[in-house]
Amino acid sequence: MTALSLRDVRKNFGATEIIRGVTLDIQPGERHCIIGPNGAGKTTLFNLISGRFPITSGEISLNNTRIDQQPPHLINRAGLSRSFQITSIFQRLSVFENLRCALLWSMGYRYSFWSALWRQKALNEKAEFLLEDLNLASRRDIPAGLLSYAEQRALEIGMTIAGGASVILLDEPTAGMSNTETDYAMALIRRVTQGKTLLMVEHDMKVVFDLADTITVLVYGQVIASGPPETVRSSRAVQEAYLGALEE
Amino acid sequence: MEIFVISLLNGLVYGMLLFMLASGLTLIFSMMGVLNFAHASIYMIGAYLAFQVSRVVGFFPALIIAPLLCGAIGAAIEIWGLRKVHHNGHIAELLFTFGLVFIVQRGVQMTWGMLPMPYRVPALLDFPLFQIYGANFPAYRAFMLLISGGMLLSTWLLLKKTRVGLIIQAALTHPNMVSALGHNVPMVFTTVFAGGCLLAGLAGVIGGNYQTTEPGMAEAMGPIVFVVVVFGGLGSLAGCFIASILMGMIQTFAVVIDYSVADLLRPLGLALKADNLLMEVLTVPIARIGALLPFAMMILILLFRPRGLMGTRDT
Amino acid sequence: MTRSGNGARWIWVFAVALALAVPWAFHNFQTGRDSGFVLSMLSQMGMMVILSLSYNMLLGQAGLFSLCHATFFGIGGYATVHFLNAAGAGSLPLPMEVIPLLSGLTGLGLALIFGYMATKQRATAFAMITMGIGELMATAALMFHSFFGGEGGVTTNRMIDHSLFGLTYASGMQVYYLILVWTLICAGSMYFLTQTPLGRMANATRDNYERAQFMGYDPRVVRFLQFSLSGLFAGVGGGLYAITYEIVTFDALAAPLSANALLMAYIGGTTVFGGPILGAVLITLLQSGVSLLSNSWLVYVGVLFISMVMFAPAGLSGLIIAHGPIAAAGRLRRLTVPYLRLVVPFLALVLGFVGLVELMSFLTIGAAQGKKLVLFGSAINIEATQPWLISVVCLLGGGAWLRWEARAFHRVWESLTADLKQRDRV
Numbered sequence: 001m002t003a004l005s006l007r008d009v010r011k012n013f014g015a016t017e018i019i020r021g022v023t024l025d026i027q028p029g030e031r032h033c034i035i036g037p038n039g040a041g042k043t044t045l046f047n048l049i050s051g052r053f054p055i056t057s058g059e060i061s062l063n064n065t066r067i068d069q070q071p072p073h074l075i076n077r078a079g080l081s082r083s084f085q086i087t088s089i090f091q092r093l094s095v096f097e098n099l100r101c102a103l104l105w106s107m108g109y110r111y112s113f114w115s116a117l118w119r120q121k122a123l124n125e126k127a128e129f130l131l132e133d134l135n136l137a138s139r140r141d142i143p144a145g146l147l148s149y150a151e152q153r154a155l156e157i158g159m160t161i162a163g164g165a166s167v168i169l170l171d172e173p174t175a176g177m178s179n180t181e182t183d184y185a186m187a188l189i190r191r192v193t194q195g196k197t198l199l200m201v202e203h204d205m206k207v208v209f210d211l212a213d214t215i216t217v218l219v220y221g222q223v224i225a226s227g228p229p230e231t232v233r234s235s236r237a238v239q240e241a242y243l244g245a246l247e248e
Numbered sequence: 249m250e251i252f253v254i255s256l257l258n259g260l261v262y263g264m265l266l267f268m269l270a271s272g273l274t275l276i277f278s279m280m281g282v283l284n285f286a287h288a289s290i291y292m293i294g295a296y297l298a299f300q301v302s303r304v305v306g307f308f309p310a311l312i313i314a315p316l317l318c319g320a321i322g323a324a325i326e327i328w329g330l331r332k333v334h335h336n337g338h339i340a341e342l343l344f345t346f347g348l349v350f351i352v353q354r355g356v357q358m359t360w361g362m363l364p365m366p367y368r369v370p371a372l373l374d375f376p377l378f379q380i381y382g383a384n385f386p387a388y389r390a391f392m393l394l395i396s397g398g399m400l401l402s403t404w405l406l407l408k409k410t411r412v413g414l415i416i417q418a419a420l421t422h423p424n425m426v427s428a429l430g431h432n433v434p435m436v437f438t439t440v441f442a443g444g445c446l447l448a449g450l451a452g453v454i455g456g457n458y459q460t461t462e463p464g465m466a467e468a469m470g471p472i473v474f475v476v477v478v479f480g481g482l483g484s485l486a487g488c489f490i491a492s493i494l495m496g497m498i499q500t501f502a503v504v505i506d507y508s509v510a511d512l513l514r515p516l517g518l519a520l521k522a523d524n525l526l527m528e529v530l531t532v533p534i535a536r537i538g539a540l541l542p543f544a545m546m547i548l549i550l551l552f553r554p555r556g557l558m559g560t561r562d563t
Numbered sequence: 564m565t566r567s568g569n570g571a572r573w574i575w576v577f578a579v580a581l582a583l584a585v586p587w588a589f590h591n592f593q594t595g596r597d598s599g600f601v602l603s604m605l606s607q608m609g610m611m612v613i614l615s616l617s618y619n620m621l622l623g624q625a626g627l628f629s630l631c632h633a634t635f636f637g638i639g640g641y642a643t644v645h646f647l648n649a650a651g652a653g654s655l656p657l658p659m660e661v662i663p664l665l666s667g668l669t670g671l672g673l674a675l676i677f678g679y680m681a682t683k684q685r686a687t688a689f690a691m692i693t694m695g696i697g698e699l700m701a702t703a704a705l706m707f708h709s710f711f712g713g714e715g716g717v718t719t720n721r722m723i724d725h726s727l728f729g730l731t732y733a734s735g736m737q738v739y740y741l742i743l744v745w746t747l748i749c750a751g752s753m754y755f756l757t758q759t760p761l762g763r764m765a766n767a768t769r770d771n772y773e774r775a776q777f778m779g780y781d782p783r784v785v786r787f788l789q790f791s792l793s794g795l796f797a798g799v800g801g802g803l804y805a806i807t808y809e810i811v812t813f814d815a816l817a818a819p820l821s822a823n824a825l826l827m828a829y830i831g832g833t834t835v836f837g838g839p840i841l842g843a844v845l846i847t848l849l850q851s852g853v854s855l856l857s858n859s860w861l862v863y864v865g866v867l868f869i870s871m872v873m874f875a876p877a878g879l880s881g882l883i884i885a886h887g888p889i890a891a892a893g894r895l896r897r898l899t900v901p902y903l904r905l906v907v908p909f910l911a912l913v914l915g916f917v918g919l920v921e922l923m924s925f926l927t928i929g930a931a932q933g934k935k936l937v938l939f940g941s942a943i944n945i946e947a948t949q950p951w952l953i954s955v956v957c958l959l960g961g962g963a964w965l966r967w968e969a970r971a972f973h974r975v976w977e978s979l980t981a982d983l984k985q986r987d988r989v
Contacts, residue, residue, distance in 0.1 A: 105779030113761035350865030
């Protein structure tokens with residue numbers, strides 16, 4: 001049983017092939033990082049997995065069920081949740097409402113227009129708990145668009161995990177953060193993704209080698225190496241294609 | 249047969265008029281992402297200005313002056329209006345042009361009154377050009393075709409041969425890329441908006457005496473032009489052209505088809521009486537629902553081909 | 564949109580009390596007569612409140628710019644005429660009080676069909692489809708006589724002699740209270756909807772379509788349901804329209820009414836639940852008040868609308884709410900003088916503008932109707948230079964002065980809000 005499996009996934013934009021046959025298996029509970037130079041197709045790969053773009057060919061399965069032809073909301077319901085490289089939250093809703101929205105579907109409210117939100121005790125308690133957990137309790141009623149950048153990123157991570165998805169995709173969660181903020185965000189990610197499968201795109205090598213069980217190196221839409229950090233670090237191909245270039 | 253040929257010519261004239269309006273609207277939308285609700289209002293202003301100017305200097309100078317004035321009005325709207333609401337998002341821009349419709353509508357009534365203007369075809373062009381099957385084809389309609397055809401050609405040359413044209417063309421399909429390349433200069437926006445308004449004004453000049461110059465003309469024209477733009481596919485001038493001609497044809501041909509669905513069913517032995525809503529829908533002759541057809545067609549095409557006939561972009 | 568605080572609750576209570584009491588303020592107790600003008604204006608307000616609130620379910624709450632809202636209002640109205648006729652003939656055994664519900668269901672039915680089509684699209688294309696739907700229905704209404712009655716519309720008689728409370732609805736007063744009750748029911752339900760998962764997700768899809776998708780929701784379904792429910796309420800409004808006027812024509816579903824719904828909601832403010840109510844009351848007042856004095860009210864509304872779009876996108880209610888933090892800090896008094904300084908130039912600007920508009924319109928439209936411009940009991944010669952000159956000076960002078968004062972006001976405002984932020988941090 002794999003949590004997420006990609007079989008020869010390809011994606012063309014017009015005549016250019018951006019993803020050129022990616023095959024990956026991610027085990028349940030694994031912390032998997034994808035690294036690679038700019039333009040390698042990391043974000044595109046995320047967009048394919050989460051259903052934002054259709055794939056050109058290949059297969060993607062989540063917990064052994066095909067998801068590659070599904071729209072994003074069905075993929076999410078099947079247990080996959082993602083964050084975005086550019087912060088994606090509900091700007092005009094309060095921080096609390098953002099989290100509550102993220103909880104709604106998983107708690108079975110569907111499209112209900114007959115249940116009053118203020119009376120849903122379990123829902124509200126869970127949202128308050130998340131608020132505390134994300135250290136945003138003091139910002140509870142502020143419109144999310146007015147939060148600081150780091151706070152918005154934290155909120156987005158919270159919204160991503162709130163629905164209880166078993167597979168979490170994070171797209172550069174620490175991009176644009178200072179060192180302290182990065183440390184804080186990584187601690188948060190570790191804490192809230194306990195027991196979940198994590199797939200993450202990241203540029204910060206320190207973060208990657210600290211966190212990951214497995215690292216996959218993507219270059220020009222192809223996987224050139226995949227394995228435990230030590231193996232990847234010592235792989236000649238990777239050093240030539242990527243790490244070497246970074247150290248220069 | 250004679251009805252067919254006459255309708256074909258009339259449809260072409262009307263279609264080209266639509267295209268003059270619709271092409272400006274498409275250019276503005278493609279460049280700025282704003283669907284200019286006030287476009288038909290500019291068309292109306294064009295007609296009124298042409299009337300006013302032609303009283304002083306005659307029709308042919310007015311043919312140049314009135315569109316230029318409309319272009320200037322367009323530039324003013326862009327600089328002092330649209331640009332200020334731009335940061336509030338597209339809905340705000342849409343609402344802004346929507347509000348303009350009211351003001352222009354009433355402003356025109358205040359300046360020129362409620363009655364139709366005696367804006368006539370110039371005497372020089374007021375003769376039948378030729379006869380087909382006993383029916384006259386007025387020279388003015390041929391002149392309209394000439395003007396709109398010339399406009400089509402010059403717009404095309406402008407887009408293909410000049411630098412601004414190249415930028416605009418690129419913006420039609422890749423708006424973000426163009427601004428990323430540093431071409432997001434407000435100058436281009438103003439130029440395009442003014443250019444679109446100029447075209448609308450020109451359409452007003454030649455359409456004002458083809459139809460009637462009265463305060464209701466914007467209201468009558470506006471929805472049809474939107475239908476054309478959406479039907480043809482936002483961002484596609486070629487689609488816009490096809491849609492214009494098609495709508496022109498539909499509007500003129502529908503008037504002469506005196507059949508209904510019930511007439512089709514009659515040979516099958518079904519006789520329908522118009523005594524409730526459904527039966528009435530089936531028995532009404534096409535000639536009477538001509539006004540309905542464009543809207544029904546637009547809804548249908550958006551349902552099955554969301555990008556319109558030849559659209560390159562999601563709307 | 565959190566639950567209203569205590570102060571806000573009192574505003575609601577006050578508004579309801581006012582709505583209950585106003586007709587009696589214009590009641591002549593000696594003759595026992597009601598003021599027909601006031602009653603019909605109040606009734607109109609009720610319907611417009613429903614219309615603009617239900618419109619805001621789309622524009623403000625779901626970020627959908629619809630141009631066919633009057634379609635559902637109108638269809639509710641037309642259907643109600645037929646319901647009333649059936650009830651009058653005895654073939655529909657329902658009391659008057661329940662009939663608006665049927666009107667609403669008619670609106671809902673049509674909104675289900677059109678909503679399914681329109682919500683397949685987003686943003687501009689959505690606006691365009693709804694425009695197409697609106698035009699389609701308006702054209703159809705003129706074309707099909709059996710249901711819509713063509714140009715003349717369809718008529719009915721509201722005295723169907725069947726009421727839960729034994730009322731005849733012969734008097735405008737009874738009709739007004741029927742409208743008031745239904746307006747309260749609708750406003751209450753629409754407020755409730757904003758506090759449900761669907762209402763919240765409608766806000767969410769407005770702010771960020773994609774994010775909502777990646778949380779398990781299909782934004783199209785959210786919008787479809789929101790659209791349909793808004794059609795339900797608009798239908799109720801249309802039903803009340805039919806009951807009040809006993810005639811429904813093409814005007815009840817044509818584009819100008821859709822535009823009116825938009826104007827009312829936007830001017831009142833789309834970001835707060837109560838905003839559209841404020842807008843509906845204000846615009847109806849303007850419409851019935853100003854249109855008596857001047858036939859240019861459309862220009863005033865248009866200019867008001869555009870100024871809102873440019874300078875106060877959150878509408879009137881948004882402007883009021885912006886004062887909230889300052890009032891809470893007890894600093895509102897520091898704004899008194901700056902506000903007073905705005906009054907004179909603002910009035911000059913308005914006076915100049917109104918003067919010009921009226922002079923213009925009397926020169927053309929008024930002259931055609933043989934009317935004369937009369938101000939304070941004396942006729943004004945619109946051909947003379949003087950009134951024109953005064954208006955232009957007022958307009959330009961007032962405008963320049965207002966700009967100057969507005970800058971000063973802005974500075975005070977900024978320093979106040981900066982102070983408040985400072986205090987928050989400490």
